[in-house]
Amino acid sequence: MCALVLGISCSDEFLEVPPAGSLGDAQLGTADGIEALLIGTYAALNGVFGNRFEGPNHWITGSIMGGEANKGTDAGDYSTINPIQRYETDPTSGDLNNLWRGRYEGIARANRVLATIAANPDALIAADAARISGEARMLRGHFYFDLQKHFGSIPVFDETVPAEEIILIPNSGNAWAQIEADFQYAYDNLPAVTDAGRVNKWAAAAYMGKAKLFQGKFSEAITWFDDVIANGVTSNGLAYALLDDYSQIYNAENDNHAESVMDVESANNTGSVQNANAFDDLNYPYNTGPDGPGNCCGFFQPSISLANAFRTQANGLPLLDESYNDPANAVDNNFFWVVVDGNDESTFVEDSGPLDPRIDHSIGRIGIPYLDWIDFPGSAWIRSFPYAGPYSPKKYIYYKTQENTFTDGSSWTRGYATMNYTIIRYADVLLMAAEAEIEAGSLAKALDYVNQVRRRAALSEHWVKKSDGSGDNAANYNISEYTAADFASQDAARTAVRFERKLELSGEGHRFFDLVRWGIAAETLNTYLAYEGQFLVTKFGGASFTAGKSELYPIPQAQIDIQGSDVLSQNPGY
């Protein structure tokens, strides 16, 4: 007010208006501030920009692109996925740009934590400084890993590089050295037991094994996996173990279970459904009314060939010769019944052949109880039957009894659930360890690991039962363990373990990256497209996977536009 009448002497003060509702460096350079910045880094695990490609489960880039599922729904809905699922991805895709931005935002947040600790050496006691640094580096390693497996060549830097230099770093290399350094630091500095929502040293160890596996460093991987399998515990102190009931892995009431090595926490009543698996909100059956979960939007429909892969032989083992798609072996479904054969859906007869019991924990099929909802009614819950096929996703779906207790009903669809997505679970560790053993260790150990996984799946009391109360199995389940004879050769064992990953981890975002690192993506996915394209002609007709190109996603054009093509070079073929 002093400036008003005559003076301008104090108008400088008048023009100094502090910002509102935000904090500056001073407030954040404290113990509480650093802890809050760390929580902000965790928050980047499930995405920052609200794009579904940012989801940690990579349902599109990992599962759909790996042939486990297709977009589902109809052609017009979220149509920017259409070219992607046909391996016609355009570098201008805004979705991939968001994936890139979301992960680098996570790295920026981790780096801010580390830089703030460095700039405020007295803010934390040594133990906290080590722990928080370890968590931040663990998360940074995870974000880099995600970027590495999607884009191949990425810019890599740590917290010491200022922003004006970061934008000049070319994507000429890979992040493996940084990833390993981060996981090693995390392993060395993190406690085993901490808050359930935090990463611990065993998560770092398991992720380190995975990183080694991705680089083909099999014997080093074995070392890490052996440590994890022998000593690993979850953040809340449970020794790593397989749950008896496969379906309980995906149940919110069972979060932070013994199989959860590293997961992304989800919660309701947080004020935003972004904290409640928002990346999965479309991935429910369609038009279910109150009889089914979510109601929307019919995305992420498991593929016909994935269902077929659950066919077993009479001996309870899968058709490792890939003959499961032969008409004689293919799983009967209502799409064949109605669209191919022209029958009335109401007369559909269930497949009576032998099936791996995990099929009905993984895929919503007509006539089979859909969790504790009704029996899956078939095309009534499918948005566009001819476009996307007969199946609905079934993992990471909430139960009827959990509506509004383990879901967040505050947004436009009911499909915001609070089960944690598990980035690495113990079965995954066992199967990765089996792979490493096959390549550089003991086939017998590999056999043991795979059979641990199959043994759990074979616990018949946890198979899906008919809804009529009879206690009868919902289908003809038949699963058995491999014998030493089945693992007689490295090739046979390798085939069996890879097949087991497909069955055990279907729909969890791993498949595409597995196929690429195994070097079999082109042949596998072109076979898939040829088979699936017979039925889902609008979706897949004429599509193909281009070897040497489609293994990597394109560097987002938007980023090349900002940083310049002299800094960021595009991946081959785009």
Place this chain on the structure above:
Amino acid sequence: MILKSDYHSLKSCAGKINKSSVKFFSLLMGLVCSFALAAPTTSLETVTTIEAFQNDVRGTITDADGIPLPGANVLIKGTSTGVAADFDGNYAIQASAGDVLVFSYTGYNSFEVTVADSTIINVVLEEGLALDEVIVTGYTTESKRETTAAVSIVSAEELAAIPSGNVEQQLAGRVAGVTVITNGQPGTQSQVRVRGYGGFGGNEPLYVVDGVPTQSVAFLSPDDIATTTVLKDAAAASIYGARAANGVIVYTTKQGSRGDRKTRISIDINSGVSDPNVAGSPKMLNPQDMADYTNLAYENNAAANGTPVQYTHPQYGSNAIPTFPDYLHADGQNGVNADQVDLAQIQANYEADPENVFLIRPNLAGTNWYREITRIAPQTRIGLGFDGGNENGRFYIGLSLQSISGILLANEQNRYTARFNSEFDLASWLSIGENLQVTYNSVVGQSGGNGGQGISNDESEVLSAYRMPTIIPVFDDFGSYASTRAAGFNNPRTPVRRLAQDRGDDKNFSVSAFGNLYALIKPFEGFVFKSSIGGSYFNFNSLDYNYRYLGDSEPQASYTFAENSGYGFSWTFTNTITYEKLFANKHKLKLFAGIEAIEGTNTPTTPSKGRIINGSGINPFSTDLDFVTLSAVQSPVVQSFINTGVNFSSLFGQVNYNYDERYYVSAVVRRDGSSVFGENNRYGTFPAFSGAWRIIGESFMDNQNFFQDLKVRVGWGQMGNSNNVAPANQFSLAASALDNTFYPIQGQSSGADEGFATSRIGNPDAKWETSTTFNIGFDATIIDNHLDIEFDWWQKDTEDLLFVVPLAGVTGNFASAPSRNVGKMENRGIDLRVVYKGNFSEDFTFEFAINNTFLKNEVIEFAPGIDFLDVGGQRGINPTRNQVGKPLSSFFGYDVIGYFESDADVASSPSQDGAGTGRFKYRDVDGDGAITPDDRTYIGDPVANYSGGATIDLKYKDIRMEMFWNWSTGLEIFNQSKWFRDFFGTFEGSAKGVAAFKSWTPELGNSAAAPIWESASNISTSGAANSWYVEDGSYARLQRLAFIYSFSDLIKNSNTLSKFEVGISTNNIWTISGYSGLDPVVGGDADVNFGVDVGNYPVTPSYLINVNIGL
């Protein structure tokens, strides 16, 4: 001041009258003369009453309405002896019989009278011709004759003529150089641009109401406005310095008048209806056609894929000839006939669970959903004005009620305003006054960003009417809303229910106060000191109820409730000094200086200082509106925010000089400081210089008859803009956000822990954008005062444009990037106004006025290494690219050169993803034999090269006809609503348009209106922005056609009645346009992204009755 009076003729309007009836007669004369204004050739002489002979001549100078003209000049002709009237218009001068007194006042025709045998000479000055109109710059006034700048004036009558929620909408087509884009939503804010688009955002003009700057004039009632002045170039606007670059629109509100007289009352009533123009809405396929074309699509799909045809729609049977079921949906069963349905069971189920059981029959006649969501919408505005005063003061009271229903159900605006303006003399040298308005405003059901501007860009309820299949009835057999619970129709939601239910109960209001208090000190002749403190305060509250509804395929599963509330407050303190002096009869000097402080003001991108609190929750125990509060809902979320607004501190001054009213020069400078900038660049200085030569004043013009007035003007100046910068731009900050920095770190399944992340990167070096304008123009009056021409050529180069340079993803870009001074923009144009007035006969007069705006806008530079900026987009269609060398918000995509006519054509053409017979064939722009993203190109822009308005007023005796057209040409619209309507595969099953009839066939070839009717969706069909969506946006609209009758006999015979007019007006009844959408006027909520029509809210015809009464 001396006015040349020989350049226009005055003609007697009335003779002498006797003393007793002076008062009434002058009142009446004002009325008559104001009617005659439309016909200036019958120009008026003033009324004088000459009573007796004395040396000391005294009297009062008033306008035609009897309002005193303080400061009016009286001069003895041929001498330098003169006086000015006091606040009450009273003057006294020593004069001898035979002297000629010249009475003059800015904006009025001067008048001469010879002193005879009277001591009292009361003078009524008539409002002047265009060149004498008053320009209120906010701080000072001058006449159009004096100005050296580019300014435009809109009369109150012109403004009030257009019925609309907001006064700024009424500027459309009225001012050369101003473009207004608005939509039909009541209470919506318009995109108003003065001379193009200066920057990448925040291009809204500055509004100044009674001297107080503001960003919106939505609170004003048109009936209260006295003058509207648009300051267009730097010479005029740079007195507002750092906030002037986008032009300044100055409003003054009505004042009372001094003098001992009766308080006058005016009553203005506008009432009528809007017609939603159902007939003009896009045509949709009826149920039979939709079924036929669904099956055709299946056939085309099969042909494209080489597979047998499958007729798989759940409603139309499995044969080539579609059939219709008896029920689209019967409690879970879809597409069933009566014999498959157990009605009794369904009835029982319904009674058990009415929300979840539907029984929907097909409506084979077809539902017109646009008709169902619209209505004939009533609107009314009633204004009541009182003005009066006495020798020591004056007042004006304006009361206004406005109620406008939108054509969409549940959409309405209600606004009540009360204005009180007054001024009183405390001493002969001191007056105090105030202008105060209180406004209650409520807008329910408004959609679109930026106060409704952005609705065309939204997937609005208007769009939903084109997505809802015609076969679905509005209600099912139980009387519930019917919708896409019936299978096969994809995901449209019933817009009728959403409007009626989810919006019907919504409430909101804002109460605002706006005004100022001022003191005028006039210690000696020619010197005025004014001190004003103004302010703006508002608060608001809104309630939003949304109902659980399970009938949509993507249902609303929860009842949700939200409540928002907040306030804002800012003040403006201004002190100015004016000194005006005529030296030696020829040198006129006017000096003006001021100082101003503003705290907490809003800008186009920032709310004013205050706080906002909002909360939401779901599923209260009861949905009784008297029960639901934030305390009664589940999962309540409450958030609040602090706004700082922006502080300004400014010094400014102006020197005006003219010699003999022939040579004019003016210099303006303003220095502004703003809180949005860091201390290094906090202040900006903005100078302007201008000059004018009134050629008509030269002696060599004395002997010509062609020009009655001629003046050339030249101006150069700089103006600033800081709108496109956030208040915290200079700071690097961290913040928490529920949606992306919170995390349940304990592993809990409910609630999350607060985290922080970098929220803003600071740029302490940002400074003002600077626009340098050059303006050259002339004003001429020719053909015996019949024709006025105002012409301006101008160029505006904006440098140091504040642009938010996108952060690279690798650095983390969740944080807001700061505005940096990097871009350049150029605008060039011509403003041309031509007014032709005349009469066919004594009783039959006319006035034609035409305003023309020519504009060329071009982005010159974004930032080093950045040549374009892509913005927005819906459904994977991203049509807008701002690029160097093109206008803002240009359209960008593939250029469609036709459709592939055969597989052979596909094979012989450049390779193109998704290519196929009957699909779009794109131009290989770079000629590399493949259609890639590099082949996307400029395909149009929404910036009108030419726009304007024309008024045609005719008056015959007591009847007036007023016609007003406005138009725009040289622009394009990106009609994205076609994406939803004209492809079968976009949300297959939802409603489709009649483009299906002209979808590609071998016979139609390239004359087809849409690609082949099929399900596929890829870049060769519905998957990319391309030129097929781009339509010519040119239009001409008959915005108003009115007939008005004045009961002049009644007035003449009445002692109380001073005005009585009844009119009927029609608005927007005729639009000439080739555009296929509902309304070719398509806005957007940002300057970098407009002209995309996804679901525009159309401006539709309205019909009104107007009654204007003066007592």
